[in-house]
Every structure is written in C-alpha cells, then in structure tokens.
Amino acid sequence: MLLHVPEVLTPDELRQCRDLLRDAPWTDGRATAGAQSAVVKNNEQLPSRCEQAQALQAIVLRALERHPLFFSAALPKRIFPPMFNRYGGTANTYGPHVDMAVRHTAQGGVRVRTDVSCTLFFADPDEYDGGELEIDDTFGSRRVKLPAGDMVLYPGTSVHGVAPVTRGHRLASFFWIESMVRSDEQRRLLFDLDMALMRLREREGESAEAVALTGTYHNLLRMWADT
Numbered sequence: 001m002l003l004h005v006p007e008v009l010t011p012d013e014l015r016q017c018r019d020l021l022r023d024a025p026w027t028d029g030r031a032t033a034g035a036q037s038a039v040v041k042n043n044e045q046l047p048s049r050c051e052q053a054q055a056l057q058a059i060v061l062r063a064l065e066r067h068p069l070f071f072s073a074a075l076p077k078r079i080f081p082p083m084f085n086r087y088g089g090t091a092n093t094y095g096p097h098v099d100m101a102v103r104h105t106a107q108g109g110v111r112v113r114t115d116v117s118c119t120l121f122f123a124d125p126d127e128y129d130g131g132e133l134e135i136d137d138t139f140g141s142r143r144v145k146l147p148a149g150d151m152v153l154y155p156g157t158s159v160h161g162v163a164p165v166t167r168g169h170r171l172a173s174f175f176w177i178e179s180m181v182r183s184d185e186q187r188r189l190l191f192d193l194d195m196a197l198m199r200l201r202e203r204e205g206e207s208a209e210a211v212a213l214t215g216t217y218h219n220l221l222r223m224w225a226d227t
C-alpha cells in the first residue's frame with residue numbers, strides 16, 4: 001500500500017526542523033548504504049549521533065505518535081530512529097535500489113524488520129526541481145513529491161529511488177517500520193476496514209453494526225498481530 005499522510009508536522013514543528021537542518025553537519029550518505037545501494041546513492045545525511053539529528057528525531061517521533069492515520073496504516077511495532085537526508089548541488093540523487101530487510105540501530109543494536117518505508121518532506125515542492133521519490137511495486141510506478149510536513153508510506157519490499165534534484169535542495173526524513181502485521185495485504189485490509197468504520201461512525205454514530213464490525217477489526221488484528 002502506498003499512502004499519503006498529510007500534516008504530520010505542525011507549522012511550528014516544521015519551522016523548528018528546518019532551523020535544525022540549516023546548520024547541521026551534513027556528510028556523505030553512502031556511509032549507511034548497503035553494497036548494492038552504495039553504487040547508486042549520491043546524497044547527504046546527518047550522522048545519527050549529532051545533536052541536530054537527536055533533536056529532529058524527538059520531534060518526528062512525537063508527531064508520529066499522535067497521528068491516527070499513521071498508526072492505522074503502519075500498525076507500528078518498532079520504528080527505526082528517523083534519519084535525515086538532503087539532495088542538491090553535486091550530491092543530488094539516489095538511483096533505483098531496495099532497502100535492507102533488517103536494519104540495526106546504531107545505538108543499542110536493536111533490529112528492525114523494514115516492512116514499511118517512510119519519507120517525510122521538509123521542503124515544499126516549489127523549492128526544488130526534480131527530487132521525486134519513484135516507487136515501483138505491484139501497483140505500478142508512482143512518482144511522489146509532497147508538501148513540507150507531509151509523509152508518504154510505502155511497502156519496504158519495493159524498488160525505489162530519488163530523481164536528480166536540478167535546482168534547490170530537497171530535505172527529508174526517512175525511516176522504516178516493523179509492523180505488528182507483517183503482511184502488506186493483511187495490513188491493507190485492516191486499514192480499509194478501519195477507515196470505513198470511521199466513516200460509518202461519522203454518519204450513524206455508535207450503531208450495533210459499527211460495534212460488531214469494530215469487534216471484527218479487533219479479532220482480525222488479534223489473529224494477525226505479532227506484538
């Protein structure tokens with residue numbers, strides 16, 4: 001499933017993030033790439049231990065925690081500590097690649113299975129040319145470029161890359177989620193049911209049918225979730 005999650009950050013959080021990103025110690029993004037992706041990767045990233053990355057991580061994680069659409073779509077069990085990248089100038093692209101199935105955090109060596117991939121945008125589309133996130137999957141090929149503060153969520157299994165940025169800078173956070181529900185198909189069914197239930201409640205309030213279907217949602221989650 002590919003999902004646009006709007007307004008993950010408030011305007012105030014976005015401003016704080018952009019201030020932190022401005023004076024950050026950017027380094028070669030190849031440092032965290034696997035053997036295959038290092039060949040096509042040409043961007044910059046923040047070292048995860050620098051103070052700016054730590055402050056940014058706290059803002060992003062807090063924003064994710066309060067977002068019901070993100071929770072419903074990802075059903076997160078573990079979130080890889082968000083990382084931060086920049087494309088522009090001579091380090092301006094990331095060719096087609098696949099993400100490693102399991103990532104180890106730099107801190108405690110915690111393992112995260114990369115069921116869901118996320119990109120949270122910090123720059124608005126009119127601030128740079130190019131820089132679309134190109135995602136190839138069973139739904140075909142999609143090019144994604146979102147307003148600052150918005151996020152895209154897509155299957156960790158897909159081939160994806162970032163088109164060359166030919167003007168300005170593209171700033172983003174990227175990270176992975178190990179979901180309580182490993183299967184993309186099952187997660188999608190739960191998400192669709194949750195969204196339909198929300199609309200049903202808006203229209204009819206707490207009807208007997210809404211209660212029964214909420215029970216079905218939770219029984220499916222109980223059957224499929226690995227917590």
Ligand SMILES: O=C(O)CCC(=O)C(=O)O
Pocket residue numbers: 085094099119133160161162172174
């Ligand atoms: O910059 C992005 O949107 C995606 C980055 C990415 O695919 C990666 O670092 O593996």
Ligand SMILES: [Fe+2]
Pocket residue numbers: 097098099160
């Ligand atoms: Fe990637």
